[in-house]
Amino acid sequence: MSRRAGSARTTSAPAMVVVMAVAVSLLTAGCGSRPETGGSDDQDLASASAHRSRQVAAAWDGSAAAAEWRSGYHPMAEVVQPPHGGLRGRADRRAYRERNFVLRGELPATWPKTGRVTWSGSPPLTRPLTAPAESYETLAGARVGDAPHLTVTGVEPGTMSLVTSRGPATVPAWLLTLDGYDSPLRLAAALPSELPASPIRPDRDLPGQPLRRLTGIAADGRSVTVVALHGVCDDGPAVDVLETAGSAVLSALVKSREDGGTCTKQGKLEEVTVKLARPLGDRVLLDAHTGRPIAYR
Structure with missing residues (x-):
């Protein structure tokens, strides 16, 4: 058609x-x-x-x-998810848009090198995970002077829900605690499959x-x-x-x-x-x- x-x-x-x-x-x-x-x-x-x-x-x-x-892991939606309820205020939204982050916590020194992406009614898939530092670097740009910024106070492993080529999946993620927010910013940690x-x-x-x-x-x-x-x-x-x-x-x-x-x-x-x-x-x-x-x- x-x-x-x-x-x-x-x-x-x-x-x-x-x-x-x-x-x-x-x-x-x-x-x-x-x-x-x-x-x-x-x-x-x-x-x-x-x-x-x-x-x-x-x-x-x-x-x-x-x-x-169909057997791979291919994200079909944003792999970065802001805290639950979204960012508050114009300054925080600008900081997120311009990738202005300041790290004041410790990145994990050790982490699992692989993780499982899981689907309902479909076999799971084991994928390599990005290092916390590498994941953070892809998110945070170079902060400019006194521009508004978001402060990251901690990073820990977790999961997030993500739309993929095989439907909704639970994906390994890095959870970034932001100063002033009760829920974390989530960043997918699993590397997508090659096309x-x-x-x-x-x-x-x-x-x-x-x-x-x-x-x-x-x-x-x-x-x-x-x-x-x-x-x-x-x-x-x-x-x-x-x-x-x-x-x-x-x-x-x-x-x-x-x-x-x-x-x-x-x-x-x-x-x-x-x-x-x-x-x-x-x-x-x-x-x-x-x-x-x-x-x-």
């Missing part, structure tokens, strides 16, 4: 705007110029996208790569751009939010979805300008929420351009 998420999507709100020099392919496919395919229009681009999506789905469905994906090698090569000739990342999955699994790149003077990104029993293939296109005008080499990153016909479940979420799973970032 192929469904279009563009003008029909429920949400398409800019998450951030990044002005950058981009490849000529973006200027051609994303800024109103027509590709040299004998006068093709948006419908022709959508047709090419749908054809590629079918190829990607056929390559993945029932493949060894899909089986490897399986794709059974299909990337298609560098497909118009549009690969999706940048997955930023969220709805609680009911019936929609996903991804970040797409498009030109500053086109009509915005559209994301097509092809759903099968084993996968959901997303393909990002851009809607060309009606006036066919020229455009500068600039781009925007924009969040697009795509509705699915049924919950994603353990189906593989794939990008049509790369032929690879869309990772959470």
Whole structure:
């Protein structure tokens, strides 16, 4: 089943705007110029996208790569969880956003080198654990002067609940005690599994751009939010979805300008929420351009 998420999507709100020099392919496919395919229009681009999506789905469905994906540990949600109830006040929220942390406690000197990720009704998986110092360094940036900060007074091992490619899981975590908070900040300690090698090569000739990342999955699994790149003077990104029993293939296109005008080499990153016909479940979420799973970032 192929469904279009563009003008029909429920949400398409800019998450951030990044002005950058981009490849000529973006200027051609994303800024109103027509590709040299004998006068093709948006419908022709959508047709090419749908054809590629079918190829990607056929390559993945029932493949060894899909089986490897489903047997691994792949986070599909944020691996850092603030204290229960969230951060209090503008200063603390700014400190968290800017990664301003101060460590005034001791990091554990010894720790287990492996831990078990567990699922309900699915076999557990043993994964290497990151060291407390390494985990803390990934969380805390370089504090700037007198900017607001969060103070870490202790770190201890624990667990956290996390959405993964195999559904909700209990994951080993480092629990960071924050000054002024009754519950800890949780940071996943288990290293994710490596992404399986794709059974299909990337298609560098497909118009549009690969999706940048997955930023969220709805609680009911019936929609996903991804970040797409498009030109500053086109009509915005559209994301097509092809759903099968084993996968959901997303393909990002851009809607060309009606006036066919020229455009500068600039781009925007924009969040697009795509509705699915049924919950994603353990189906593989794939990008049509790369032929690879869309990772959470």
